[in-house]
Amino acid sequence: MSSIVASEVPAESGSSSGFRFAMLLPGGLVTFFLILFALGLVLFLALRGNDGSLLGAGFTADNFITVISDPLYWTVTLRSLVIAGLVTLATVVTAYPVAYYLAFHAGRRRGLLLFLVTLPFWTSYLLRVFAWKIVLAYNGVLNSALIESGIWSEPTLAFLNTPAAVVVTLAHAYAPFAILPIYVALDTIPKSLLEAASDLGARPFTAFRRVVLPNSMPGVLAAALVVFVPTVGDYVTPAMVGGPASTIIGSLIQSQFGKANDWPFGAALSVCVMMVILCVVLVARDADRRFGSRT
Amino acid sequence: MSATRTEANAGGRWLGLYVVAYLVFLYLPILLIPLFSFNDSIQAAFPLQGFTLQWYATLYGNPALSGALANSLVIATIAASGATLCGITVSYMDLYGSSPLAATISAISRLPILIPGVIVGISLLILVNLIGLGPSRIAIVLGHILVALPTTVVIMRSRFAAIPKTIREAALDLGASDWTTFRRVMLPLSLPAIISAFMLAFLISFDEFIVVFFLAGTEPTLPLYIWSQLRFPRSLPTVMALGTAILTVSFIIAGLAEVLRHRGLNVARRPALANPA
Numbered sequence: 230m231s232s233i234v235a236s237e238v239p240a241e242s243g244s245s246s247g248f249r250f251a252m253l254l255p256g257g258l259v260t261f262f263l264i265l266f267a268l269g270l271v272l273f274l275a276l277r278g279n280d281g282s283l284l285g286a287g288f289t290a291d292n293f294i295t296v297i298s299d300p301l302y303w304t305v306t307l308r309s310l311v312i313a314g315l316v317t318l319a320t321v322v323t324a325y326p327v328a329y330y331l332a333f334h335a336g337r338r339r340g341l342l343l344f345l346v347t348l349p350f351w352t353s354y355l356l357r358v359f360a361w362k363i364v365l366a367y368n369g370v371l372n373s374a375l376i377e378s379g380i381w382s383e384p385t386l387a388f389l390n391t392p393a394a395v396v397v398t399l400a401h402a403y404a405p406f407a408i409l410p411i412y413v414a415l416d417t418i419p420k421s422l423l424e425a426a427s428d429l430g431a432r433p434f435t436a437f438r439r440v441v442l443p444n445s446m447p448g449v450l451a452a453a454l455v456v457f458v459p460t461v462g463d464y465v466t467p468a469m470v471g472g473p474a475s476t477i478i479g480s481l482i483q484s485q486f487g488k489a490n491d492w493p494f495g496a497a498l499s500v501c502v503m504m505v506i507l508c509v510v511l512v513a514r515d516a517d518r519r520f521g522s523r524t
Numbered sequence: 525m526s527a528t529r530t531e532a533n534a535g536g537r538w539l540g541l542y543v544v545a546y547l548v549f550l551y552l553p554i555l556l557i558p559l560f561s562f563n564d565s566i567q568a569a570f571p572l573q574g575f576t577l578q579w580y581a582t583l584y585g586n587p588a589l590s591g592a593l594a595n596s597l598v599i600a601t602i603a604a605s606g607a608t609l610c611g612i613t614v615s616y617m618d619l620y621g622s623s624p625l626a627a628t629i630s631a632i633s634r635l636p637i638l639i640p641g642v643i644v645g646i647s648l649l650i651l652v653n654l655i656g657l658g659p660s661r662i663a664i665v666l667g668h669i670l671v672a673l674p675t676t677v678v679i680m681r682s683r684f685a686a687i688p689k690t691i692r693e694a695a696l697d698l699g700a701s702d703w704t705t706f707r708r709v710m711l712p713l714s715l716p717a718i719i720s721a722f723m724l725a726f727l728i729s730f731d732e733f734i735v736v737f738f739l740a741g742t743e744p745t746l747p748l749y750i751w752s753q754l755r756f757p758r759s760l761p762t763v764m765a766l767g768t769a770i771l772t773v774s775f776i777i778a779g780l781a782e783v784l785r786h787r788g789l790n791v792a793r794r795p796a797l798a799n800p801a
Contacts, residue, residue, distance in 0.1 A: 245701065248702040248706075249617070249621065249623070249702075252616060252621070253626060255609050255610045256613050256617070256629045259610050259633065260628075260635075261632075264632055264633075264670065265632065266651070267648055267651045268647055270650045271646065283650070283653050284654070326539055326546075327542070327543050330539040330542070330543050333536075334539055340786070342543065345547060346550065348778055348779075351724065351731075351774055351778035351781075352771055352774045352775070353733075353767070353770055353774065355731070355750055356554070356731075359750075359763070359767070360553040360554050361553055363556050363560065363568040364553055366568070368567050368568075369569060401550070401553060405550075433535065455637060458637070459641060461640060462642040462643060463641075464642055465734060469754075479640060482642050482643070482646060483642055486646050486649060486738060496646070502643065510638065
């Protein structure tokens with residue numbers, strides 16, 4: 230590693246290779262060892278048979294064959310994609326007007342509002358999910374409020390332990406993720422573009438549709454990605470508010486490393502999830518190009 | 525023109541209302557936790573049964589809880605230090621190292637954003653078992669460095685990028701070595717951002733559950749303790765009292781980090797004040 234570093238030293242800056250080595254060491258260790266090597270281990274383990282030992286025994290493609298041939302995994306994968314897709318859609322659509330307001334109308338309140346929308350992100354995710362359990366439970370807030378107000382005569386089980394509860398809870402938990410990228414994209418649109426559109430006679434809505442929206446697409450896609458990735462691999466929310474009909478791919482991976490105790494198969498599922506995410510990233514990048522991103 | 529402007533103002537007002545409604549949706553479920561933590565009933569339901577502090581009283585003298593709290597504080601401090609150190613060095617070398625290796629490290633360090641927590645957890649679980657460490661507090665620290673890394677890199681990178689290039693060049697021209705320039709010029713100038721990055725990394729580690737679930741040995745962290753208590757309906761009010769305390773501390777730390785981040789940027793815009801020494 231140090232020989233590569235030394236050969237890259239530009240003559241004019243006169244960097245000492247000791248300084249470079251010390252500065253690259255912490256990040257290099259973390260990125261190459263904890264990220265790349267650990268992910269490589271997952272890929273390696275996915276190709277091994279399960280004999281109860283740490284690294285499995287013998288190379289085999291059985292794990293992937295099971296994932297592809299068993300309809301159960303197709304159902305769960307499809308359900309994960311639908312739930313994560315709905316969460317992403319709900320989060321981005323509801324966040325866009327907030328980001329728009331922040332970029333164009335907030336004025337002096339902008340700093341405070343930005344702080345308020347990002348603040349929940351820094352609080353415990355477990356507690357935010359738990360809060361929804363209080364809201365949706367049989368004797369929870371929503372049921373007691375509906376009965377108090379006379380809309381319902383007795384509490385209903387229809388809220389908790391449904392895929393819909395998972396979607397609402399996740400959309401709430403990841404809401405702050407979506408606002409920032411969209412806001413940044415909107416904020417960097419040159420004001421002259423908007424003035425030009427209005428000077429050339431575009432109605433506000435036309436200006437929005439033809440100028441603002443296309444220019445903010447990179448932010449929208451970035452927002453969709455940062456919401457989609459954690460939701461597709463979540464296992465806490467389905468366990469807490471989802472019930473058995475909401476098992477998603479993250480829950481399956483978690484149980485392979487827990488109760489089911491088949492690490493190689495869990496690793497194979499993880500590799501499949503990373504493949505799905507890779508596809509989504511590629512689609513998003515392609516969409517970014519097609520929508521004529523100018524950033 | 526004026527017609528367009530009034531139209532835009534009216535639109536702005538509707539949008540403002542929407543933003544208020546959005547904030548209510550964002551905060552209402554979270555604020556239920558403090559509300560019910562003062563409610564004199566086992567069940568979290570309306571109508572409220574009267575004010576009590578008994579759930580907070582049950583927090584005292586609970587050895588499992590104080591053990592988990594101490595564990596979380598130690599882990600968060602070490603993990604935040606590690607993540608901040610990595611954030612500083614990775615983003616500094618990315619901006620000023622002019623080497624492909626530094627740029628690669630910086631790109632990979634932001635990769636955890638695209639990896640679901642469950643996969644970060646299991647990949648590190650395999651790794652720590654392979655090197656003989658096993659699930660332990662060190663394993664949790666490694667996991668949390670990884671989870672907090674994208675945040676510290678992004679904060680430090682934008683901070684270093686906001687420092688005028690001429691300041692670093694002046695230091696180098698006047699004969700300061702790379703090390704001296706970094707330690708005596710660039711680090712002091714970015715101190716508020718360093719503290720802010722540390723605080724946010726601390727919060728991320730302190731509140732983290734998804735990765736820690738796989739990496740914890742016999743000594744749980746605070747979120748794991750809460751998770752274990754959620755199974756018992758009787759302990760829910762105590763969990764809410766604990767949750768309220770955690771929310772309050774998280775809000776305060778996040779608020780301070782935000783103030784520091786902005787103070788740092790304001791100093792950067794006035795380079796004359798930057799180097800009083």
